[in-house]
Amino acid sequence: xxxxxxxxxxxxxxxxxxxxxxxxxxxxxxxxxxxxxxxxxxxxxxxxxxxxxxxxxxxxxxxxxxxxxxxxxxxxxxxxxxxxxxxxxxxxxxxxxxxxxxxxxxxxxxxxxxxxxxxxxxxxxxxxxxxxxxxxxxxxxxxxxxxxxxxxxxxxxxxxxxxxxxxxxxxxxxxxxxxxxxxxxxxxxxxxxxxxxxxxxxxxxxxxxxxxxxxxxxxxxxxxxxxxxxxxxxxxxxxxxxxxxxxxxxxxxxxxxxxxxxxxxxxxxxxxxxxxxxxxxxxxxxxxxxxxxxxxxxxxxxxxxxxxxxxxxxxxxxxxxxxxxxxxxxxxxxxxxxxxxxxxxxxxxxxxxxxxxxxxxxxxxxxxxxxxxxxxxxxxxxxxxxxxxxxxxxxxxxxxxxxxxxxxxxxxxxxxxxxxxxxxxxxxxxxxxxxxxxxxxxxxxxxxxxxxxxxxxxxxxxxxxxxxxxxxxxxxx
Numbered sequence: 001x002x003x004x005x006x007x008x009x010x011x012x013x014x015x016x017x018x019x020x021x022x023x024x025x026x027x028x029x030x031x032x033x034x035x036x037x038x039x040x041x042x043x044x045x046x047x048x049x050x051x052x053x054x055x056x057x058x059x060x061x062x063x064x065x066x067x068x069x070x071x072x073x074x075x076x077x078x079x080x081x082x083x084x085x086x087x088x089x090x091x092x093x094x095x096x097x098x099x100x101x102x103x104x105x106x107x108x109x110x111x112x113x114x115x116x117x118x119x120x121x122x123x124x125x126x127x128x129x130x131x132x133x134x135x136x137x138x139x140x141x142x143x144x145x146x147x148x149x150x151x152x153x154x155x156x157x158x159x160x161x162x163x164x165x166x167x168x169x170x171x172x173x174x175x176x177x178x179x180x181x182x183x184x185x186x187x188x189x190x191x192x193x194x195x196x197x198x199x200x201x202x203x204x205x206x207x208x209x210x211x212x213x214x215x216x217x218x219x220x221x222x223x224x225x226x227x228x229x230x231x232x233x234x235x236x237x238x239x240x241x242x243x244x245x246x247x248x249x250x251x252x253x254x255x256x257x258x259x260x261x262x263x264x265x266x267x268x269x270x271x272x273x274x275x276x277x278x279x280x281x282x283x284x285x286x287x288x289x290x291x292x293x294x295x296x297x298x299x300x301x302x303x304x305x306x307x308x309x310x311x312x313x314x315x316x317x318x319x320x321x322x323x324x325x326x327x328x329x330x331x332x333x334x335x336x337x338x339x340x341x342x343x344x345x346x347x348x349x350x351x352x353x354x355x356x357x358x359x360x361x362x363x364x365x366x367x368x369x370x371x372x373x374x375x376x377x378x379x380x381x382x383x384x385x386x387x388x389x390x391x392x393x394x395x396x397x398x399x400x401x402x403x404x405x406x407x408x409x410x411x412x413x414x415x416x417x418x419x420x421x422x423x424x425x426x427x428x429x430x431x432x433x434x435x436x437x438x439x440x441x442x443x444x445x446x447x448x449x450x451x452x453x454x455x456x457x458x459x460x461x462x463x464x465x466x467x468x469x470x471x472x473x474x475x476x477x
Contacts, residue, residue: 007044012040015037039125041120048089050109080119080120221394223390277294292332294336296339301343319366331384335387337350351399366388371385383419389411405438408434409444412444415427415453424457425464428467428471454471
């Protein structure tokens with residue numbers, strides 16, 4: 001952008017929780033927050049931000065450890081010369097925006113972005129960013145954690161302190177200073193906006209070491225299967241046409257076969273069964289039986305391939321209708337999803353993050369279903385969701401980060417419930433894996449003070465006690 005035309009000014013907005021705030025804020029704060037925002041102001045080809053350790057810092061746009069921004073807002077153009085802007089920032093760095101002036105809610109990166117944006121363009125950054133602290137502190141939970149917040153700092157790695165590193169020297173100043181340096185220090189010069197490669201490599205190494213759980217231990221675990229005794233197939237004779245009853249008969253024969261590899265079902269059987277599951281006129285008990293049949297069919301990989309390649313996306317339509325079912329049907333539906341996740345084929349299908357026909361992805365829909373069931377005080381639904389998450393954990397090497405954090409956050413809420421030992425084992429196993437892979441869950445565990453609930457589980461069994469000890473070590477206080 002030519003100087004006489006002005007320079008574009010943008011605010012890069014990042015959700016530092018990666019979607020966690022959106023899913024957890026209603027239950028924690030009692031109100032919906034779309035994110036916990038960090039901002040950086042992008043102008044003159046660089047991103048500028050404020051933190052509690054380095055003060056005012058700079059990096060290439062999107063160059064911090066936070067990665068790409070969640071949103072980008074264009075604030076307009078500025079005619080302020082670059083040199084004047086540098087002098088302005090230098091003044092801020094020794095007055096109102098010294099590192100020690102930082103406060104997580106009251107004087108943070110967003111305060112800096114707001115003030116600098118108004119200096120450059122006369123416009124403020126979005127109000128949903130600047131108004132967030134008041135929203136949080138207006139809640140009982142916000143007041144409860146205020147002492148904790150007062151001691152916290154936010155400093156995304158990947159930037160460099162502006163004036164300590166002398167990143168804005170003129171060529172003449174740089175030449176003068178270089179004469180004062182020892183010959184061996186030439187390699188220490190920092191290029192403006194380039195993150196420290198060694199720092200980044202060290203950070204990534206530590207992060208990876210912490211995130212990767214012992215996959216060999218996961219391989220020793222067996223998926224949880226929901227088993228059911230099917231009713232006599234003649235129950236269907238009174239409600240199905242002769243053609244559909246013949247299809248149902250073939251399904252029963254298929255499930256009763258000792259070797260299912262010798263033959264397979266067709267799309268006709270799948271379409272008929274899905275129509276029963278989606279029916280709003282069919283008696284509830286028959287809908288339940290249809291789901292119980294599907295529970296057993298999704299245990300067969302050959303049938304899962306049929307579901308995957310169904311042009312009508314019948315299984316997906318069932319997921320979309322989940323909230324409309326009564327609780328008894330939901331119980332069978334979540335068990336069907338759990339069984340589907342018990343093998344690599346089904347797990348691969350439901351963890352696809354590709355939007356389906358313009359709607360949410362399989363993963364997004366399954367995550368939403370599991371979170372809602374985990375948070376309900378309806379034990380069968382909670383147990384079905386727990387086994388679903390457990391099966392996902394042991395069959396999916398790396399679940400999408402946002403989904404894992406949402407599911408892990410909801411599992412924290414399950415810890416206070418009295419559940420069978422097997423269910424608690426599944427909860428704790430899943431939490432251990434998620435917490436090792438996602439450090440934000442370690443922090444959330446400390447904020448939610450879940451350790452007492454975890455310790456209360458220890459007496460259930462030796463394997464539970466081992467998991468509790470492992471998780472307790474992961475909690476960040």
